[in-house]
Amino acid sequence: MKTIVKILSIIVLLIYGCKKEQLELPKENLNTQFAATVGLDEARTFMASLPEDSTKSLQGIEINWSFAKNRNGNLVIPLRGQPVYQGYKQGYREIIFTKNKLQQLEAHILEIIPDATYLQKTMRSTSKTFTGRVFDYNLNYQLKGGRLYSEGKIVGEIKNLSEREKIDYANKSLKEKSSPYGVQGKIMRAMLIESCTWIQSSYIDAEGDFTVHSERVCSYSYVGNDGPSYFNDAGGGGSYTNTSSGGGGGGTGSTTIAPPPPPSNLPGENNNKVDPKKMMDCFAQITSPNAAFVVRVYVVEPQPGTSFNVGANSFGHVAISLTKSSGNTSITQTIGFYPTGSGFEKLNSKSQMLDNGLGEYNMSATYYVSDESFQKVIDYVGNPPQNYHFTDFNCSAFVYGAGLAGNIGIPDPTTQIGISGPGGGGFAKTPAGMASALREQKVKNPNLDISDAGGRMPESKGPCN
Structure with missing residues (x-):
């Protein structure tokens, strides 16, 4: 027509x-x-x-x-x-x-x-x-x-x-x-x-x-x-699995429906899998006295104009980068929390940690922390939750959890993702929510080291021998 x-x-x-x-x-x-x-x-x-x-x-x-x-x-x-x-x-x-x-x-x-x-x-x-x-x-x-x-x-x-x-x-x-x-x-x-x-x-x-x-x-x-x-x-x-041609059961008279829209690809989802415990243990090579400790959050925002997790580039990603420095020696590890599997299977699956070093990002936040806070963060990152869920616990929730563990002011990235109603449904911690929360944090405190200039994340050292 x-x-x-x-x-x-x-x-x-x-x-x-x-x-x-x-x-x-x-x-x-x-x-x-x-x-x-x-x-x-x-x-x-x-x-x-x-x-x-x-x-x-x-x-x-x-x-x-x-x-x-x-x-x-x-x-x-x-x-x-x-x-x-x-x-x-x-x-x-x-x-x-x-x-x-x-x-x-x-x-x-x-x-x-x-x-x-x-x-x-x-x-x-x-x-x-x-x-x-x-x-x-x-x-x-x-x-x-x-x-x-x-x-x-x-x-x-x-x-x-x-x-x-x-x-x-x-x-x-x-x-x-x-x-x-x-x-x-x-x-x-x-x-x-x-x-x-x-x-x-x-x-x-x-x-x-x-x-x-x-x-x-x-x-x-x-x-x-x-x-x-x-x-x-x-x-x-x-x-949806028995949907016939035409939508709405038009071919058979049933009321089965079409499949959900395909879930988004995740930035960095094909990167190398890493052992987070070994990567975090690497920081022990630098003694803590006189060391400096930095936690960075990197946000890859979803493509503008997309709806949450509907089609390509509609989800985004949040990574965490940890740096410990003393004198001329410095170690950085940049990693992210991901699902396993592909297609709809990855929406609710076992988790895995992938190397996010050198990945592109849109927004970053830098937090200078104490030895005690840094240790709590590496303990959290080194022992990540075993399960991933695209709304209940994803990369954004993981990074926010790292901030809570270390008592670092990483903002809550909760945002509305759908129709809300009884029970408070339609909300999740998302990359778009993290970007929005960081911008709000910057407005409230212009002195914070938060930037939307974009760039590439620092390379990870990887596991130490």
């Missing part, structure tokens, strides 16, 4: 609790549940009765009625085609027949896009754990709204904004009018903080239409899982 450019404004209400203001979400969209069951013959009759001008976009989409399934009283049929999000085909789409509060039959096209990090972690998508976006289109593929989910809970809303609404949201602060807590402590409404940010993004729907949109990212409290019935159980798709 020829690409059509649609300029939309979409408000995305994200949740992770902060200073709050109240936002009333549309009651007709959020607060009604419908239990009526839609039958196959009823749905087919409904489609046949619709005027052609209300279903033009469906003319090129095959609806295979033999794939129809009942889900919570609604009739659901998977459709061929996949959305393109963050530069990769992700998720799937389906047509769903449901009844509104007046028991009138209506149809929607849903495009369900699991969050990439969530899918890389779980390798499957279920309604109980689903984290991601659900876009709601009418039968002419006009975006009507949508929902954001975290851990199976609705945590935000997607909707079109009029020009008037854009101005209103940009120029006024919404004041909290009443307590958001229900009788059992449940937070009943979305809560909006004073400071929100408009972020321009793009999204290609499964029809190939390129949508430029603005996402209004704010902090919200939990709004409850009380969306319209056709949103319930969104994201249930089972394992």
